[in-house]
Amino acid sequence: MEIGRGTKVLEAAPVRGSWRRLSSPDDVLTLMDTTAEGVVACVADAGATFLAPIFDELTAIVCLSGTPMSHIGIVSREYQVPCIMAAVLGSEPADGDAVEVDCSGAEGVVRSVA
């Protein structure tokens, strides 16, 4: 079931992972010290630095602002991590919920996975 959509940074096949809202550097440091593999990170701001130490491990990124030319969009392009910018969510999943990020169509789509 679709729960949100936005502007995709680049074409990518659907990927699935565990939803995680990241709000502070401490959230990122926690993942850095464990693992960010399998995580679909949801962030509010479009700066590139916030996710820097875990970027290469993330499954996908959902950013609630910005454009593909925003810093986080640029870095996701270089990592080839599926990324949706200016995403509008109908309802936000809870941390740990399984989601799919699909950047294969005209827009990037976030779906919940039953």
Place this chain on the structure above:
Amino acid sequence: MSAALGSGFSKKDVNRWIQYHGEISYTLTTQRTALESALIPVTAYITIAAVECYRRYPEMVQQIADAMPPEELGRAGHEFATQIDNVHLWSVPNFPLVGRVVLGGAGVLDFDADAARMAPVFDFWQRAASAYRFEDGTHQAWDAGGHATPYRAHVDKVRAGCVPVRDDSHRKQITRLNALLTSYLFLLWFDTRSGYQDTGPYVLDDGRVMLLRSFGRLGVSHFPWSAAVGSEMPYSDVLGAFVLDGVDLTVTDFGTSVTHPEDYLPHVVEFGLFDTASGGLVPIDDNGVDALAVAAKTATKQLYRNIAAMERRDKINAGAYVYFTFLRPFAELAGVELDWTVPRASMDLYPFLELIDGSVPTPIDQVPADYYARIP
């Protein structure tokens, strides 16, 4: 000593450049929109740095020009690792112009003195930018439809040092290194894209195009925070050369490439990596690539931890220093010692500006078309 910069500029001349930059920067900004980071208070530090630039750059560019003509500084950007590049040139007039916006918003912009402050900056910039662009009548990539090819004289030598992408493993190695360096430099430069710069398209004899990506100041530099993480970097300045097949490439005046298709990495058919710290091209082999990737990952983790532990005000001052020192490469080339201390000239506004939270971006339709106000 050279003639006073901007001495021949009328108010009309100044307004013409204000309008020119306003139109371009408006578009670049609306393409980018949000710039805040949950790690770094970007908007606060930009406003502080911009005020410093407006109030201090006019005298600083004069001191630099007294030591070396702006044209010579612009031409220096045709060599590697100088940091005379798209974004550093763009910043020379645009940071003071943003400062004008901040001061105007605060009601403390002195329009009577405004033309005299901006004229030297525009004069310095337009002479350096024209020379950087080979005196072809353009000043920025924008004027040329997204083309910036300062290293055109070196293309054959760069191409000769590139090797075909062998297989998926090789492509992954290239992709990972490129991404790690890009991300690390965003962090090292406090969420600015100025640590790495794209130039191109360099059209090759076989019809393919080459993108050249300069990764600058990877090691210990004048950034105080680099000392704790940069000493293990095996190279300080490197150049990545991407030969692309079937890709339409342009670059912006921020030094960012725009490609169609957007995902250009599967279209890289040849790649080369060079150590450019000496100004020349020294090929880096696969072992060097791997060592650089490991070092970038390690440095990123440590730097992130260090920045996360900083107080908000320290982050603002560090970011303001990054922005304010965009002029520093010009001064270093000219051999001029200048005071790069910040904050210094923004203390009257600092208590207000440091509180700015840019996490809620300005909607595009609320950005005025007259992005930089002209002088009445």
